[in-house]
Amino acid sequence: RHKFWETQPVGQFKDLRDTSLPEGPIESPTPLSEVKQEPYNLPNLYEWVTCDMDSEETCAEVYNLLSNNYVEDDENMFRFNYSKEFLRWALHPPGYYKSWHIGVRVKSSKKLVAFITGIPARIRVRSDVVSMAEVNFLCVHKKLRSKRLAPVMIKEVTRRVHLENIWQAAYTAGVVLPTPITSCQYWHRSLNPKKLIDVGFSRLGPRMTMSRTMKLYKLPDSTVTPGFRKMELRDVPAVTRLLRTYLLQFVVAPDLDELDVEHWILPKEGVIDSYVVESPETHKVTDFCSFYTLPSSILGHPTHSTLKAAYSYYNVSTKTPLLQLMNDALIVAKQKDFDVFNALDVMHNETFLKELKYGPGDGKLHYYLYNYRLKHILRPSELGLVLL
Ligand code: YNC
Ligand code: MG
Structure with missing residues (x-):
């Protein structure tokens, strides 16, 4: 085979x-x-x-x-x-x-x-x-x-x-090879449903009109969490502590130090966006979220050539409910003109996907290790690793 x-x-x-x-x-x-x-x-x-x-x-x-x-x-x-x-x-x-x-x-x-x-x-x-x-x-x-x-x-x-x-x-890989440590699914949250339907990325639901669909996916114009702001260089130590502690609960996860976090999480225009919640009272960073920019070319469409997609990366909540943090991520992604926000069902993502109106994608993403055996296949929620 x-x-x-x-x-x-x-x-x-x-x-x-x-x-x-x-x-x-x-x-x-x-x-x-x-x-x-x-x-x-x-x-x-x-x-x-x-x-x-x-x-x-x-x-x-x-x-x-x-x-x-x-x-x-x-x-x-x-x-x-x-x-x-x-x-x-x-x-x-x-x-x-x-x-x-x-x-x-x-x-x-x-x-x-x-x-x-x-x-x-x-x-x-x-x-x-x-x-x-x-x-x-x-x-x-x-x-x-x-x-x-x-x-x-x-x-x-x-x-x-x-x-x-x-x-x-x-x-x-999207293909099944010997043998996955876990098999994940992408979920998609429409930000620009009209374009997504126009290009064939999504379809109008049964008994749904375009205007009902646009209303369903509407988001507030600005974020709701007090102290939600773009991550800065000075946040690297706090974000590293939050992320290291968070990732300990997963069976497979990266071991990241401050230099890694500076590289992988600090915002880079058009590549990686990250936001922290700085408590207005204590000025401590209590939560953060991040997403990377990966457009797709739309093949053979007369008017649209690219789909602007944001991909959920690492998110940690200790004070702000994860649902609210990830809703704020959707709001800033919408402000930045992304058409869709994608997330895998890894880490704690299942706790917000349905509630925030993500829909399941078709096809799976399989994770593999080379020269390292696990006794059992993992649940996606036991995986703390996002590869680009
Ligand atoms: C794939 N994606 O099964 P068997 S993901 C690994 N990853 O081998 P041929 C793959 N293996 O089954 P083609 C694979 N896709 O006979 C196919 N294979 O044992 C296996 N697509 O080779 C396949 N990029 O050259 C079969 O196939 C053998 O001409 C067949 O080339 C494949 O980056 C490919 O999807 C994927 O460009 C290059 O289709 C081509 O079809 C293509 O006859 C579009 O190959 C782009 C695409 C893959 C994205 C990715 C992760 C790759 C991981 C590779 C494995 C790394 C192992 C660890 C190495 C370091 C170890 C240390 C220490
Ligand atoms: Mg070949």
């Missing part, structure tokens, strides 16, 4: 019911001297390149490859359109390795035709904090599909991760 994945140190379907297998690494690390020193072989017309995302030219080539060939929905109506600024942010966290930003070019023309990336992360699984790679942006040009290039890309990123003495990875 899975000629490649059956050869890899990942949980296998045949072992799913075997509870005698231990939790933890599947294979032990090998001495670095035993890691293959040369890249894997590509078909002769192609060559490996390391992509310098600080280079405007390279970043634009990656952007163009992804904007034309990356993930589409099942009906091929929308395609993710990660911006250049987003890609730079996603690939340049503290301690990143340029060698993990891997491209494949046509030797003769130098055209970029495939891409895969890793970034370093500390991920806690139960009480075990593990150095991992988060692998993302695997993309093969549409004209080179089904030629078994993806397994070579995955083996090459694995080799370069091993060279840094890292032996585990985390990744997500």
